[in-house]
Amino acid sequence: MTEPLPSLAEVHGACRSAGLGIAATELHGSLCGWLAGGGADGPGWLNRVLVDESVPEPGDALEQLRRASVTQLEDRSFAFQLLLPDADATLYERSAALFDWCRGFLGGFGLAGGQAPPLSEEGREALADLAKLAAATPQEGGDQEDEAALAEIEEFVRVAVLLLHGDCALGPRHRQRLN
Template sequence: MTELPAVHDILQASRSLGLAATAAELHGGLCGWLAAGGADLPEWPARVLADDGLPVPEPGSVLDRLRQAVVAQLEDRDFAFELLLAEPGAPLQARTDALFDWCRAFLGGFGLAADKRPVLSEEGEEALQDLARLAQASSDQFDSADEDEDALAEIEEFVRVAVLLLHGDCVMGARHRQRLN
């Protein structure tokens, strides 16, 4: 199962559980958690949002399917990983803001899962620093709609590849090192 649930469904599930997070924030935090080597757990919202009082999503629920899809996408050898940001057709500013929120949440999840500083490749270090810069950005910095659409598409692709690189450094590399020992 690699297809992500719809943004609207995730937002509705988030509200019903009393989570104060958008779909982009939940997806970003979960991706950060898993990319840094965090455990694939049914109670992931409590871990990713650092609140042990949060309820565990029901098996088969939207948030449970989100977790399963993200795990499958990160593990996919065909690089099927995709970002979940905003509703299709949302205005440029909403999609841009969602990307920056996603990056902030990714860094939060990554930091929570990586108890100590993980060993990253040079490219992984650069990717993490670039994600941190994106997390500090705002949509106010864009000027032209056509150029901005192209820029957003490029940034989304960069973020997608950066996540796969970090997952490779922290998870796939660690698995490979374990097999060698």
């Protein structure tokens, strides 16, 4: 059983309390990008993810976010979750949050993975698709087809993150153990 993510409201409150100028969804994306790109998990993670040495030590909700994200990415049952608004939020709000999450992911991944991360062909395609999502803008309105499309996109992002984590974090770690 993996550790659950804190609620979006808890992470949002922790970001505001710490004076961070980043949305909770984007911060989770940045953290997951950092971890998927092979970034170190441990003290100082928030400073590295935000590229700001003046960021205070993370509070309880942000530390729970880190622990849960690490656990979920490492879980072999693929229990990884994205920190996004609940289904009662509008389609516009949920799609905007997903695009913010993807922008954060790309930034964190770039910081950890560098210019030439060890990506498989599928990983390169997944990263390119995440970049397209990060550049997208939400549209007002929507219907059941749009709801279904957003659910499919969320699942794609979740699987893409696990693939990239496998390429850049798990793969190199397992190769080191074999040598």
